[in-house]
Amino acid sequence: MLNDTSNIPEISDIPEATRETIAPKTASSFSVVRLGVAGVVIGVIVIAIIALLVRPSKQISEPVSQEVIPQQPDAATELPAESNPVEVEEKEVAATETEAETEAETVDNILGHLPYEQVAESELSPITADGSIRLHKAAANKFMEMQGAARNQGIILTPLSGFRSVEDQDYLFFDVKEQRVQDATKRAEVSAPPGYSEHHTGYAIDIGDGKVPATNVSPNFEKTAAFRWLEENAARYSFELSFPPDNPQGISYEPWHWRFVGDRKSLETFYKARKLKIDDK
Numbered sequence: 001m002l003n004d005t006s007n008i009p010e011i012s013d014i015p016e017a018t019r020e021t022i023a024p025k026t027a028s029s030f031s032v033v034r035l036g037v038a039g040v041v042i043g044v045i046v047i048a049i050i051a052l053l054v055r056p057s058k059q060i061s062e063p064v065s066q067e068v069i070p071q072q073p074d075a076a077t078e079l080p081a082e083s084n085p086v087e088v089e090e091k092e093v094a095a096t097e098t099e100a101e102t103e104a105e106t107v108d109n110i111l112g113h114l115p116y117e118q119v120a121e122s123e124l125s126p127i128t129a130d131g132s133i134r135l136h137k138a139a140a141n142k143f144m145e146m147q148g149a150a151r152n153q154g155i156i157l158t159p160l161s162g163f164r165s166v167e168d169q170d171y172l173f174f175d176v177k178e179q180r181v182q183d184a185t186k187r188a189e190v191s192a193p194p195g196y197s198e199h200h201t202g203y204a205i206d207i208g209d210g211k212v213p214a215t216n217v218s219p220n221f222e223k224t225a226a227f228r229w230l231e232e233n234a235a236r237y238s239f240e241l242s243f244p245p246d247n248p249q250g251i252s253y254e255p256w257h258w259r260f261v262g263d264r265k266s267l268e269t270f271y272k273a274r275k276l277k278i279d280d281k
């Protein structure tokens, strides 16, 4: 047992310790050497890389200096910012052009009323038995058709005014203006100046409710059965309200005033090349 115990520690302690300690030491020394060599190699490589990187860094710095030059073009892009005033000037030119256009458009109306040619007498056709009220033939036919359809439903559409000559309108505008002690602007809210009435075309008609004549040519006409019927059915006969509430011409709401737009000529009369920008009012 003593031998065993003495032998075991002697054998086990000395060789194992030396072997174990030496082997790691030698291994570590080898690894250190290897690491040293590798470090040198890596160092050389790193230096080489750094040497390579320095040149590219110079090359990069040169583009940087070139970027500095583009920074002057950036200042040149600030010049486009200065050229923005050119765009502004162009916009100003465009603005003046549109102003010129709106001026040209506003020249073409009086107090919101647009100019209309007076239809030839030969184009007119009566819509009342006594012939006192006439419309353009196409509009006359459609109105009487519409009037008949309304009558079948108990609605009496009474024509109050159709075609009016420029002379008729002259009286309506100026004489009535004086009678009512109105200035031109006030008069124009409810009546067109001569030469500027849709009634000149023969396509416009003022309609009343035959059962409620008190509402003739009155805003109250919109409360009548005739008006409600027209709202629902007039488009079937190509009649439309000329001056609805808040119309672009700035004319007072006229629920009694309808116009025919059921053929090419009438449509062109009211819609061709009309750029209404009469928002000044």
Ligand SMILES: [Zn+2]
Binding pocket: 161, 199, 204, 205, 206, 256, 257, 258
């Ligand atoms: Zn009218």
